[in-house]
Amino acid sequence: MGEVEDPAGEAHGVDEAREVDVVVIGAGQAGLAAAHHLRRTGFEPERDFVVLDHAPAPGGAWQFRWPSLTYGKVHGMHALPGMELTGADPDRPSAEVVPEYFEAYERAFDLRVRRPVDVRAVREGTGGRLLVESSDGVWSTRALINATGTWDRPFVPRYPGQETFRGRQLHTARYPGPEAFAGLRVVVVGGGASATQHLLEIAPYAAGTTWVTRRPPVFREGPFDEDAGRAAVALVEERVRQGLPPKSVVSVTGLPLNDAIRRGLADGVLDRLPMFDRITEDGVEWDGGRHVAADVILWATGFRAAVDHLAPLRLREPGGGIRVEGTRAVADPRVHLVGYGPSASTIGANRAGRAAVRDIRRLLAREPVAV
Numbered sequence: 144m145g146e147v148e149d150p151a152g153e154a155h156g157v158d159e160a161r162e163v164d165v166v167v168i169g170a171g172q173a174g175l176a177a178a179h180h181l182r183r184t185g186f187e188p189e190r191d192f193v194v195l196d197h198a199p200a201p202g203g204a205w206q207f208r209w210p211s212l213t214y215g216k217v218h219g220m221h222a223l224p225g226m227e228l229t230g231a232d233p234d235r236p237s238a239e240v241v242p243e244y245f246e247a248y249e250r251a252f253d254l255r256v257r258r259p260v261d262v263r264a265v266r267e268g269t270g271g272r273l274l275v276e277s278s279d280g281v282w283s284t285r286a287l288i289n290a291t292g293t294w295d296r297p298f299v300p301r302y303p304g305q306e307t308f309r310g311r312q313l314h315t316a317r318y319p320g321p322e323a324f325a326g327l328r329v330v331v332v333g334g335g336a337s338a339t340q341h342l343l344e345i346a347p348y349a350a351g352t353t354w355v356t357r358r359p360p361v362f363r364e365g366p367f368d369e370d371a372g373r374a375a376v377a378l379v380e381e382r383v384r385q386g387l388p389p390k391s392v393v394s395v396t397g398l399p400l401n402d403a404i405r406r407g408l409a410d411g412v413l414d415r416l417p418m419f420d421r422i423t424e425d426g427v428e429w430d431g432g433r434h435v436a437a438d439v440i441l442w443a444t445g446f447r448a449a450v451d452h453l454a455p456l457r458l459r460e461p462g463g464g465i466r467v468e469g470t471r472a473v474a475d476p477r478v479h480l481v482g483y484g485p486s487a488s489t490i491g492a493n494r495a496g497r498a499a500v501r502d503i504r505r506l507l508a509r510e511p512v513a514v
């Protein structure tokens with residue numbers, strides 16, 4: 144194995160791998176919750192564990208959310224364990240509010256996140272350890288908490304004719320806010336909360352909007368209580384237990400029928416068409432001859448788990464997902480996935496962080512690895 148360059152110009156061969164008990168990859172909600180529980184149970188940052196994150200600043204994926212996604216518009220963000228987020232102005236962008244809170248949190252609990260550090264691969268080491276190869280050198284660790292989220296892997300499905308489209312195609316991950324669509328004809332694809340938010344924002348600016356989804360959207364009346372939440376999480380949990388790729392929790396909860404959605408339904412902005420069959424040079428087309436002209440196709444088609452760096456560990460099942468029991472990868476008990484599948488929500492990430500640390504403490508005490 145070769146050497147890995149770090150930004151400071153040092154090179155770390157595998158021989159120089161720094162040894163820790165736990166590496167946490169990712170400093171979003173899930174990674175910080177895990178780091179908090181490590182710290183709380185006696186692990187020292189830099190000595191016993193490190194947190195690596197390739198984003199330039201604190202905030203996890205929140206720092207990249209579009210400016211019009213104000214804090215008041217996010218649907219139920221749970222605080223990190225041990226420190227509330229109080230007094231936030233609901234009209235400020237969540238891309239400012241949440242990163243400021245995360246930064247204060249990292250400082251308050253002295254988590255010493257290393258950034259920007261990109262983890263490129265995790266592979267089997269010697270003596271039962273894992274090697275974490277990164278832009279800042281190599282770590283040799285007894286356990287791994289993977290908290291890399293989904294933001295780095297936007298998903299765009301393939302449709303015939305896609306490459307011929309002369310307009311602009313972009314994904315939710317690059318959504319710049321509604322003003323960029325002034326005077327344009329926009330097709331929004333996808334049945335989740337991002338799609339409805341995009342449509343409601345863009346419609347007043349655009350020359351026209353069209354909404355297409357694969358399945359008819361399901362709107363949920365009334366409050367989303369704990370029972371409904373538990374049932375939704377259980378559905379996603381069952382998928383990852385079987386080694387299938389997780390679905391987003393939102394995909395099984397339905398869309399909350401709030402005032403904005405009601406207005407959109409009443410004034411036709413949320414009239415939905417079934418998925419088109421092909422993309423043409425100047426729009427989208429259905430079998431049977433319907434054609435809608437478009438300048439922009441906005442793909443609000445979700446994200447996949449950002450776990451490519453785990454590929455050398457061969458954790459993937461034939462179904463395409465990583466089988467997970469609780470947070471532990473079934474194929475490798477040293478590896479925990481937090482914020483993955485059923486724990487891909489802010490509350491789920493908190494719980495997963497705690498569960499992973501509990502499990503890892505047991506693993507480390509039961510099976511000390513000779514160094």
Ligand SMILES: Cc1cc2nc3c(=O)[nH]c(=O)nc-3n(C[C@H](O)[C@H](O)[C@H](O)COP(=O)(O)OP(=O)(O)OC[C@H]3O[C@@H](n4cnc5c(N)ncnc54)[C@H](O)[C@@H]3O)c2cc1C
Pocket residue numbers: 168169170171172173174195196197198202203204205208217218219220221260261262263290291292293294295337449452481482483487488489490492
């Ligand atoms: C538009 C949008 C709105 C949402 N709103 C809500 C909401 O209101 N309430 C809610 O509960 N949930 C919401 N969610 C889901 C939300 O994203 C999760 O609940 C939670 O914030 C995800 O936290 P995380 O720590 O798993 O991931 P992230 O916040 O994505 O953090 C992952 C971190 O890992 C780092 N990383 C990734 N790959 C690597 C690598 N190879 N090497 C080093 N670092 C790496 C990234 O830089 C990032 O900082 C929303 C999601 C989206 C897309």
